[in-house]
Amino acid sequence: MDIAEKMNVFQDAVQVDPRVVAQEHMMTGENLYIPEKTVGAPFVDDPKMRMRDVNVFYGADQAIHGVSLDIGKNEVVALIGPSGCGKSTFLRCMNRMNDTIDICRVEGSLHLENQDIYDPKLDVVELRARVGMVFQKPNPFPKSIYDNVAYGPRIHGLANRKTDLDEIVENSLRKAGLWDEVKDRLDSAGTGLSGGQQQRLCIARTIAVSPEVVLMDEPCSALDPIATAKIEELIRELSESYTIAIVTHSMQQAARVSQRTAYFHLGWLVEMNDTDTVFTKPQHELTESYITGRFG
Amino acid sequence: MSVTTEQVRKTLARRYRAEKRFKAYGICAISIGLLALLLLFTDIIGKGYRAFYEYSVALQITFDPESLEIDDPRDLEQLQYGNYEAVVREALQARFPGVEGREDRRALAALVSTAAGYRLREMLENSPELLGQTRTLWLQLNDDADMFLKSSEAKRKTARLSDQQQTWMLELEQSDEVRAGFNHSLFTRGDSREPEQAGILGAILGSFFTMLVTLALSFPIGVAAAVYLEEFAPKNRFTDFIEVNINNLAAVPSIIFGLLGLAVFIGLFGMPRSVPLVGGLVLTLMTLPTIIISSRAAIKAVPPSIRQAAMGLGASKMQVVLQFVLPLALPGMLTGGIIGMAQALGETAPLLMIGMVAFIVELPAGAMDAATVLPVQVFLWASSPEQSFVTMTSAAIMVLMTFLITMNTMAVVMRKRLERRW
Numbered sequence: 245m246d247i248a249e250k251m252n253v254f255q256d257a258v259q260v261d262p263r264v265v266a267q268e269h270m271m272t273g274e275n276l277y278i279p280e281k282t283v284g285a286p287f288v289d290d291p292k293m294r295m296r297d298v299n300v301f302y303g304a305d306q307a308i309h310g311v312s313l314d315i316g317k318n319e320v321v322a323l324i325g326p327s328g329c330g331k332s333t334f335l336r337c338m339n340r341m342n343d344t345i346d347i348c349r350v351e352g353s354l355h356l357e358n359q360d361i362y363d364p365k366l367d368v369v370e371l372r373a374r375v376g377m378v379f380q381k382p383n384p385f386p387k388s389i390y391d392n393v394a395y396g397p398r399i400h401g402l403a404n405r406k407t408d409l410d411e412i413v414e415n416s417l418r419k420a421g422l423w424d425e426v427k428d429r430l431d432s433a434g435t436g437l438s439g440g441q442q443q444r445l446c447i448a449r450t451i452a453v454s455p456e457v458v459l460m461d462e463p464c465s466a467l468d469p470i471a472t473a474k475i476e477e478l479i480r481e482l483s484e485s486y487t488i489a490i491v492t493h494s495m496q497q498a499a500r501v502s503q504r505t506a507y508f509h510l511g512w513l514v515e516m517n518d519t520d521t522v523f524t525k526p527q528h529e530l531t532e533s534y535i536t537g538r539f540g
Numbered sequence: 541m542s543v544t545t546e547q548v549r550k551t552l553a554r555r556y557r558a559e560k561r562f563k564a565y566g567i568c569a570i571s572i573g574l575l576a577l578l579l580l581f582t583d584i585i586g587k588g589y590r591a592f593y594e595y596s597v598a599l600q601i602t603f604d605p606e607s608l609e610i611d612d613p614r615d616l617e618q619l620q621y622g623n624y625e626a627v628v629r630e631a632l633q634a635r636f637p638g639v640e641g642r643e644d645r646r647a648l649a650a651l652v653s654t655a656a657g658y659r660l661r662e663m664l665e666n667s668p669e670l671l672g673q674t675r676t677l678w679l680q681l682n683d684d685a686d687m688f689l690k691s692s693e694a695k696r697k698t699a700r701l702s703d704q705q706q707t708w709m710l711e712l713e714q715s716d717e718v719r720a721g722f723n724h725s726l727f728t729r730g731d732s733r734e735p736e737q738a739g740i741l742g743a744i745l746g747s748f749f750t751m752l753v754t755l756a757l758s759f760p761i762g763v764a765a766a767v768y769l770e771e772f773a774p775k776n777r778f779t780d781f782i783e784v785n786i787n788n789l790a791a792v793p794s795i796i797f798g799l800l801g802l803a804v805f806i807g808l809f810g811m812p813r814s815v816p817l818v819g820g821l822v823l824t825l826m827t828l829p830t831i832i833i834s835s836r837a838a839i840k841a842v843p844p845s846i847r848q849a850a851m852g853l854g855a856s857k858m859q860v861v862l863q864f865v866l867p868l869a870l871p872g873m874l875t876g877g878i879i880g881m882a883q884a885l886g887e888t889a890p891l892l893m894i895g896m897v898a899f900i901v902e903l904p905a906g907a908m909d910a911a912t913v914l915p916v917q918v919f920l921w922a923s924s925p926e927q928s929f930v931t932m933t934s935a936a937i938m939v940l941m942t943f944l945i946t947m948n949t950m951a952v953v954m955r956k957r958l959e960r961r962w
Contacts, residue, residue: 341852346775372854379852383845385864396853446849453853 278509283528284517286313286506292457292487293338298352300333300342300511307333310352311513313506315457320479320488322502322519324495326534329508331491335459337361338489339375340368356457373400376455380462382442384434384449389426392434392445393417396453412452420448421478440471447478451486458482460490464497476501495535499523507531584941588934594723594736595689596678597652597712599631601660603670613668622664624657625649628679635717636708647705653680655725655737678719683735683928685709689718700927726935730901731917735928738921740936742903746816746896746911747885747943753820753907754827754884759877761824762831766873769832770839771861790829797826798893806894813895814910822890827880834876838869871958878951882944888915914940 291314300308308330315321323331333342340361342348354361361371373396384392393413396402403409413430417423422444426437434445443463450458460479464472479488479501492498498505499519506516507530515522515531526532605611607626610618629649633639639648656679664670681689688699688709701709712718730742765786773779801822805811811818842865850860891897896912897920904911912920914936921933 339852341848344847344851369854369856372852377848377852379845379848381845383843383849385846385849386868395850395855399853399855399859449849449853 278512278514278530279528282312282513283515283531284521286513286516288314288316288319288504290317291315292317292319292357293489294353294355295334295338296353298334298337298350298354300330300337300351301349302345303347307511308337309511311508311511313513313516315487315489316504318483318485318487319504320483320490320502322498322505323489323491323508324493324498324505324534325508327493328510330511331506331508332461334508335461335489335491336377338457338459339372339377341377343368373453374455375457375459376450376453378443378446378450378458378460378463381466382439382446384437384442384445386433386435388431389417389434389437389445390430393448393452396449400453402453416448416452417445419451419478419482420444421474421481422448438471440467440474443467443471443475444478447475447482451482455486457487457489460488462491462493465493472497495523507534509534584934584937587931588936588938590690591726591928591931591935592723593720594725595681595686595718595720597681598676598717598719599628599652599679600634600674601627601631601677601679602674603627603660603664603672604630605671608664608671610664610671613664613671616665619661619665622661624660625654627660628652628656636711644704647702648708651682651685651705651708653682653736654734655680678721680725680736681718683926686736687927687931689713689720726932730903731899731912731920732901735924735926735932738929738932740914740917740939742900743912743914743917743936744939745904746819747913749816749904749907749911750819750823750891750896750913751881751885753817754823755877755881757820757824758827758831758880758884762828762877762880763835763873765828766832766835766839767861767866770836771857771865786829786832790833793889794826794887795889795893797822798890800825801890801894812908812910814898814900814912815908816896816904816911816913817907818894819891819896819913820907822894823884823887826887826890827884830880830883831873831876834879835869835873838872838876839865841872842868871955874958875951875955878947878954882947882951885913885947886915886940886944888919891916892919914943 293315295314296312298308298311299306311330311334313321323335325331336342337350337354338356338361342350350362356371356374359366359371385395387395390413393416394403394409397409397412403412414423414427417426422441425441426445434442437445443466447458447463464475467475476497479490482488483501483503490498490501502519504516505519505522507514507522507526507528509530515526515528517527521527522531523535526535604627607630608622608624610622612618629645632648632652633645636648639645659677659679684700685705688696688701688706691699696706699706709718725737726739728741729737729739732738769779769783773782801818805818805821806813846864846868847860850864855863891913897916898910898912899920900910900912902909918933918936918940921929921936
């Protein structure tokens, strides 16, 4: 095969099957193909959220390729995978945060129980009250701690009286494990807290509107190990009352907090299964390569 | 010693030299800037400080009914036509008894400002019992006599006073019958043909009303345009086109806005000439792009994490903008607004076009009264031939600069104080 021929083959590959390109990107040199169909058990009975054949495009680039998975009630699902694999993009589809990006286009069906998330008639405000989000970098509002937590209930009119609001704020801060640390200075600025406290404040702010699902986009990536441990403990407690989807870079974290784990690779969902199974008996070579640290 | 270390040491001296050279360039540039500023200020202050005080002369004024041609000081008509100058003239002749002949007497009378007559009338109106009495009064000198006293020995020879007048002034000065006092009329009167009676209050009020109109229009419109363009406008060719044209608008020479104002506001809409309302409208057009551009920059600087946090909680677009973006962007917007206002305050060219360059003596009472503004007043006085107007020009510039520096300082202080960290 001369060089011109090779180029042709390569270009054909680019145009015809992006998965071959995916393989070109791999650092291992092993002959690993992304499977046609997700390996493992991506579906559960009676799910809280049901996603089928989700494709996401940024302009002409496709970021998510036909992902189908379920998130069960009161379960913690971890989305893992190397950088740029689309896990955050997928997470942000679940409460339509991608709407704000003009060039972003979402295809497929996404349901929260029986509600089509991308139904044009659905008000995105209502959706986001049901599906809350915690971001990578702690982003408290430049307001007092109290106002940070009270913001959501206020805009949705969840509390009519000051005492009701006080109660919501206290409960949310208690659930986020922050009450004892801040109860004496609720009027001081939320931005004056430490990084870990700020992130717990953001979690308190999210659960103050009593969402059904909480989406977490690498909530610990900006935190030190002790703050991380606190947040992880918090996630386990929260899973008793909320359904949680968490994107994480740390496989240990996924193993510690989640019941089920989904492994994304270059926009494809390669494997999804019980967390134990994914980490002890991965069924796909790509998953195995990733969790054993051969690339990432 | 490794090869690398050796190599590093060799180049080190050169690198430090380059750094020192670079620093020297910077210090040079700043020094030139400061020097220019210093030169400007010393020149203006050196010329202008004399306008802030004025000389008056002590005269024995007798409110003689015959000379005044007034027998009843309560009769307003008589008061209005009273011959006050005759009284002043008599007082001067009493002080210098040897002066004979029409020419000489006229030269003597010319030493005192015509404003003295107005003052006597005012006194008589307020206290009619003065009629027939004699008082020692400090009366304002004419601008030439005033300038003569303000000048140094060497410059007095070139003063616009005749030799005889100079002798009289020297005599008054030696016997302490003249004194310097604060120039009240500078801050309490409008323009005048007589320099000693001219003031900048008219121009200050004109500037104030013009700025009021400009601020009331350009800030809300500019902020609204910036918010719409940043937050709500779809990104397409049309909005790109708008953006390019806003930047074009910022580059349009200001006199063009004056021509536009003349054609549209005065020609088409039939608004009156020379009024602060039209001036404000024209300056609004001129400052709009500045405010829009700085407001957009301020909105862009609001961290996206704050928007995402609010949207993630289910805040609507409107709530995100009103509760987070605007409060966080406000310091930047205000800074842009104040700088735009300062720009408008110093603007002359477009206002010449809409007739705010007229000679107006009355103080404007509102945005619909004919008025002039500070920089135009500077322009008017600078083109007047009287020697005193040269110092008045510098004084007006000093006042204008004080306002501009205050506004710019306010912008800096506001940015420092309102700036929030997140």
